[in-house]
Amino acid sequence: MAGLGRAFALSATAIHAHPGVILVAGAEPNSEHRRSFEKTFDAKTYSDVSNLVTDPDVEVVYVSTPHGLHKEHALAAINAGKSVLIEKPMTVSLEDASSLIETAKKAGVQIIVGPSHSFDGPVKLAEALIAKGKIGRVRMIHALYATDFLYRPRTASELSTDLGGGVVFSQAVHQVDLVRRLAGVPAQRVTARTGGVWDADRPTEGAYSMLIDFNEGIFASLTYSGYAHFDGDRLMENTTELGISKSDEFKSARKILESVQNESEFKSSRGFSSLETCPQAQTHEHFGQVFVFGDRGDLRLTPNGVEITDANGPEFYPAPFRTSRAEVFDTLYAALREQTPPLQNGKWGRASLEICHALLTSSETGDTVTLNYQEG
Amino acid sequence: MAGLGRAFALSATAIHAHPGVILVAGAEPNSEHRRSFEKTFDAKTYSDVSNLVTDPDVEVVYVSTPHGLHKEHALAAINAGKSVLIEKPMTVSLEDASSLIETAKKAGVQIIVGPSHSFDGPVKLAEALIAKGKIGRVRMIHALYATDFLYRPRTASELSTDLGGGVVFSQAVHQVDLVRRLAGVPAQRVTARTGGVWDADRPTEGAYSMLIDFNEGIFASLTYSGYAHFDGDRLMENTTELGISKSDEFKSARKILESVQNESEFKSSRGFSSLETCPQAQTHEHFGQVFVFGDRGDLRLTPNGVEITDANGPEFYPAPFRTSRAEVFDTLYAALREQTPPLQNGKWGRASLEICHALLTSSETGDTVTLNYQEG
Numbered sequence: 185m186a187g188l189g190r191a192f193a194l195s196a197t198a199i200h201a202h203p204g205v206i207l208v209a210g211a212e213p214n215s216e217h218r219r220s221f222e223k224t225f226d227a228k229t230y231s232d233v234s235n236l237v238t239d240p241d242v243e244v245v246y247v248s249t250p251h252g253l254h255k256e257h258a259l260a261a262i263n264a265g266k267s268v269l270i271e272k273p274m275t276v277s278l279e280d281a282s283s284l285i286e287t288a289k290k291a292g293v294q295i296i297v298g299p300s301h302s303f304d305g306p307v308k309l310a311e312a313l314i315a316k317g318k319i320g321r322v323r324m325i326h327a328l329y330a331t332d333f334l335y336r337p338r339t340a341s342e343l344s345t346d347l348g349g350g351v352v353f354s355q356a357v358h359q360v361d362l363v364r365r366l367a368g369v370p371a372q373r374v375t376a377r378t379g380g381v382w383d384a385d386r387p388t389e390g391a392y393s394m395l396i397d398f399n400e401g402i403f404a405s406l407t408y409s410g411y412a413h414f415d416g417d418r419l420m421e422n423t424t425e426l427g428i429s430k431s432d433e434f435k436s437a438r439k440i441l442e443s444v445q446n447e448s449e450f451k452s453s454r455g456f457s458s459l460e461t462c463p464q465a466q467t468h469e470h471f472g473q474v475f476v477f478g479d480r481g482d483l484r485l486t487p488n489g490v491e492i493t494d495a496n497g498p499e500f501y502p503a504p505f506r507t508s509r510a511e512v513f514d515t516l517y518a519a520l521r522e523q524t525p526p527l528q529n530g531k532w533g534r535a536s537l538e539i540c541h542a543l544l545t546s547s548e549t550g551d552t553v554t555l556n557y558q559e560g
Numbered sequence: 561m562a563g564l565g566r567a568f569a570l571s572a573t574a575i576h577a578h579p580g581v582i583l584v585a586g587a588e589p590n591s592e593h594r595r596s597f598e599k600t601f602d603a604k605t606y607s608d609v610s611n612l613v614t615d616p617d618v619e620v621v622y623v624s625t626p627h628g629l630h631k632e633h634a635l636a637a638i639n640a641g642k643s644v645l646i647e648k649p650m651t652v653s654l655e656d657a658s659s660l661i662e663t664a665k666k667a668g669v670q671i672i673v674g675p676s677h678s679f680d681g682p683v684k685l686a687e688a689l690i691a692k693g694k695i696g697r698v699r700m701i702h703a704l705y706a707t708d709f710l711y712r713p714r715t716a717s718e719l720s721t722d723l724g725g726g727v728v729f730s731q732a733v734h735q736v737d738l739v740r741r742l743a744g745v746p747a748q749r750v751t752a753r754t755g756g757v758w759d760a761d762r763p764t765e766g767a768y769s770m771l772i773d774f775n776e777g778i779f780a781s782l783t784y785s786g787y788a789h790f791d792g793d794r795l796m797e798n799t800t801e802l803g804i805s806k807s808d809e810f811k812s813a814r815k816i817l818e819s820v821q822n823e824s825e826f827k828s829s830r831g832f833s834s835l836e837t838c839p840q841a842q843t844h845e846h847f848g849q850v851f852v853f854g855d856r857g858d859l860r861l862t863p864n865g866v867e868i869t870d871a872n873g874p875e876f877y878p879a880p881f882r883t884s885r886a887e888v889f890d891t892l893y894a895a896l897r898e899q900t901p902p903l904q905n906g907k908w909g910r911a912s913l914e915i916c917h918a919l920l921t922s923s924e925t926g927d928t929v930t931l932n933y934q935e936g
Contacts, residue, residue: 323755324767326704326783330851330858375751375771375928377779379699382855391700391853393781395751395771397926403753405769407702407781413869414851414858419795434873475706475790477767479758482706482790493789497810550773552751552928 186233186257188212188221189455191248191271194426195299196462198509200225204517211236217455224459233257237264244520247271251348252341255280262287267294269516272357273540274533276348278557281537285530294519296526297533301471302361303511305503306485310476311365313501318492319478325366325404327359329472331425332437333410334383334390337444337451343388345544350388351410352378352540358471359406360539365527366476369399370558371535374542382411394543419473423487427465427508465508562609562633564588564597565831567624567647570802571675572838574885576601580893587612593831600835609633613640620896623647627724628717631656634671638663643670645892648733649916650909652724654933657913661906670895672902673909675888677847678737681879682861684887686852687741689877694868695854701742701780703735705848707801708813709786710759710766713820713827719764721920726764727786728754728916734847735782736915741903742852745775746934747911750918758787770919795849799863803841803884841884
């Protein structure tokens with residue numbers, strides 16, 4: 185583990201439960217998180233990623249450090265001959281993504297970009313049902329999610345678009361990833377609007393609407409607000425993005441934030457402390473309302489699976505649930521032990537990243553942006 | 561009434577109940593509908609609109625004939641010195657819309673374009689709550705509706721885009737109308753995709769996604785499928801577009817259509833026969849899921865009113881209900897008797913029509929289309 189912060193805390197349960205993965209070492213500047221990690225997993229720790237990657241017991245490095253450090257840490261691992269699982273976005277710039285892909289190829293190691301919501305059990309099941317022809321030809325995809333993302337505790341870099349912060353690199357990348365998986369064909373062009381910075385106190389993009397043109401005439405509309413007061417989880421059976429049932433009590437992230445003295449410190453305190461304090465999902469994770477409209481039926485994601493409505497009415501297909509994110513580590517295991525090429529490889533991650541950049545460019549210029557890194 | 565078909569049947573209850581409107585005459589080629597009209601309203605009928613408009617008892621003509629005839633019938637009424645209420649779309653071509661506006665201006669009569677869902681009680685209430693500052697500055701609007709529109713019984717012209725058929729002129733015009741009312745400022749540009757004709761047996765556009773740029777940086781995403789198997793009313797408290805509670809039983813418009821021998825005749829049989837057989841709404845009409853995201857809160861339409869979520873949580877504002885479409889005839893009455901200029905006047909109707917044409921053009925060319933008829 186490179187990074188024992190919030191991102192690791194969200195994956196720890198899945199890693200711990202997965203029969204194919206052993207946590208042997210972790211790197212993290214925060215000594216408290218290091219101690220918690222050592223104690224919980226009976227594993228080594230390092231304060232610096234450079235020492236982690238050369239540890240001979242380490243076979244694959246999961247890079248869950250801040251977005252702006254993904255490139256440096258992934259490159260260190262690749263150069264040490266290790267495959268990498270890199271949190272989305274794989275890097276901030278497209279050039280860095282290309283450089284990682286190139287270096288990994290030369291080193292003969294693999295890149296997997298995840299976790300992202302394209303790994304969610306219901307998305308995987310939907311892909312399989314579409315491939316089976318359950319809804320006929322895919323025509324149109326629609327995705328909507330509304331959260332208080334921008335008002336959760338953030339570090340300064342998480343609020344700087346240039347450093348990979350804001351909803352485009354943190355959230356659009358999820359929605360794009362899962363919509364791409366459902367479309368099943370390469371994207372061609374992007375037209376998008378963010379409205380810029382809505383709140384000068386959080387100086388990054390916090391919302392967007394986007395049209396994506398895919399091959400075969402498929403098109404998708406994606407809308408997200410991280411400024412939302414409305415709770416988008418109400419459209420998802422009152423289940424959080426992390427797969428946890430919600431109480432009816434309304435919580436305002438803005439009000440909670442007002443009571444926080446040092447936001448960056450508070451965010452840092454939410455790193456790994458124990459398995460018991462990690463979020464315990466009861467269902468799959470989700471990323472809000474998602475519909476796929478096909479010639480013979482329409483598909484809707486739920487936290488528990490997939491609902492397909494055709495001429496005979498709606499039918500529900502449950503997606504088998506172990507832990508949230510189990511599918512990420514299935515993919516990792518299959519890539520390293522079973523020679524199964526991962527869908528979400530380096531080129532996949534770069535393609536989603538390119539769409540994020542296109543989102544920003546299209547919104548700035550008002551023009552439609554043609555994509556160049558979507559094939560293969 | 562010019563036209564006693566399905567459109568009139570959907571408005572008859574509201575007209576009959578409205579204290580400011582008296583039905584004095586109706587024109588309709590179908591003699592059965594004429595007889596039903598005479599009997600129910602103790603009113604005159606004509607087989608031809610040209611005789612209706614010159615009837616001295618007629619003060620205002622409600623044009624609810626097929627889209628392709630709106631221009632001819634509205635023009636006849638205007639030339640006879642009568643104000644007109646024209647079903648959306650006011651005409652098929654922009655030129656015809658401009659010509660109606662010009663002629664009405666010279667004749668000193670009014671044009672109101674409706675009914676459309678921009679008249680719905682919750683939309684009107686939402687406009688008022690936004691004007692009061694309840695959600696702060698409006699930033700982003702989102703609208704989604706999924707219906708089986710294309711598989712309801714249709715005449716040939718209703719399935720011909722050139723004749724004003726298809727979902728763009730029949731359904732997008734609703735969504736555009738209500739989104740424009742909620743945005744509260746002129747639209748600037750449109751980027752849209754329809755995917756063309758998905759079903760060669762119904763040779764017109766049946767679905768779309770569209771981005772609209774408005775003044776003040778507001779943007780809106782609108783998505784509609786009239787090919788849907790999924791029932792979009794499930795996102796609206798299981799209430800139909802017409803404000804009627806739905807049973808849980810699934811009905812497939814495609815299957816019903818298969819059992820129909822002569823589709824055009826069947827459609828014609830759904831014209832006016834009695835007040836009792838007209839749809840009886842229990843709530844306001846609606847046009848699917850609609851969100852307005854503002855700086856201080858988010859607004860969501862329901863069939864009964866408006867829900868606003870701000871930092872204190874969700875609050876529901878009921879919209880007073882009399883009959884569905886009562887607001888259309890309030891507007892008509894206020895325009896003619898109280899010198900209250902209608903929002904949905906000729907220029908308003910042309911602006912929505914222009915966006916429908918831009919939707920088609922943008923989808924054909926792939927380009928963003930700049931709008932020219934949105935001011936005033």
